[in-house]
Amino acid sequence: MISELHERQKLERIDMKVVPPGPEAKKIVDLDTKYLVKSTKSLPVVARRAEGVFVEDVDDNVYLDFAAGISVVNMGHVHPEITARVEEQLHKLWHFAGTDYYYREQVDAAKALTEVTPGKFAKKVFFTNSGTESNEAAIKIAKAYTKRQQFVAFIGGFHGRTQGSLSFTASRAIHHKGLFPSMPGVEHVPFPNPYRNPFGIDGYEHPDELISRTLDFIERYLFSTYAPPENIAAFLAEPVQGEGGYIVPPMNFYRQLKKMLDSHGILLIMDEVQTGFGRTGKFFASEHFGIEPEVISLAKSIASGIPMGAIVVRDTLDFPESGLHSNTFGGNVLASVACVATIDAIKKEKAVENSEKMGKVLRKRLLELQEKYKQIGDVRGLGLMQAVDFVKDRKTREPDTKLRDRIEYTAFQNGLLTLSTGLSAIRLIPPLIVNESQINMGVEALEKGIKAAL
């Protein structure tokens, strides 16, 4: 009876009943350890239900969710309208192999994606089930179109963990440990990270210098020495590096990079898996940088938590013949319905605008924290894709990974769910429907976490 009452109670604020992980959570964590292979679990939070920006665990604790399922539930947990539309579809048709047969819902989702992605040109869509799979499709379509075999990616980039996309991923060495070789032919170059880069340039102070050094490196040390541009099919890049630490490059960077790539006939594949669907205060982060990529890779928030991914490409990039690529679940009926419902909800609730507005509020509050705590070296991000970087010394910018890990945990004990990123940052990525008082609640919990960890 008591738990039934809880089921019906609205989740509205942080409410910690026991120090997590509580007794029920511990049981599930133990079973998980017994039955699941090791993955990337970071906090022992065991969810029972969720609503909007709050999550209730199995010991009745209520957390504020500033992780959003790694930027998946951008419209909040169990969004009523999206839920209702998926529920309605559940009684009609679940799955029909969208790569082999036809149904309206998949076409609707593809059309909706071509309309919201940057670029007025005609586009086509291939549906996948995850971010890594979207990048695999992007790699294949780039090879088929350009008839070239090599690729370039950025150090610090993250593009997934299957063998093709893993060869592009370069954000943590553990991702590669004992797994060599993955796909050959991928070269890596430094990313114009304004805060820490191998050129020793302060990119906040001197963004143009950072851009020209990065482009010069590509031309002089890559294209002229061992990877002729005529061999390169595409560059795969995130507009804002996600797993690499929420790194925003100088705003003119991608325009200049694209110009250079265009001159060599090299495609730019923009991996918007994490930055997509309003996360950065624009529908897609490419818009901040004034570019219209011919290939965009999507996943995560595309269907609010029903597994789905997609690539959206300029229509001339379509595979030359059928059979070159396909899958079973891509464009699954339920996922397609959730995708269209998600896009409709984002537009109806002006979630992109809210992301921009609340992103500013969050950033202001985080900068206030930076004034108070010398351990915060950098606050960076766009829209509601913000991160706080913890350092041992503000001058040297030496990362303090241990402190960051402690704060992620103590913030969790204070009811705030976050995720670490890069060497020493914590990301703050609430659902885009977050309001100002919830932002304040989150920053207060983060500060309690900082105080407890110092």
Ligand SMILES: Cc1ncc(COP(=O)(O)O)c(C=O)c1O
């Ligand atoms: C930018 C980016 N690309 C690709 C991926 C891989 O997506 P998935 O985990 O769905 O395979 C991620 C996941 O975090 C990501 O952030």
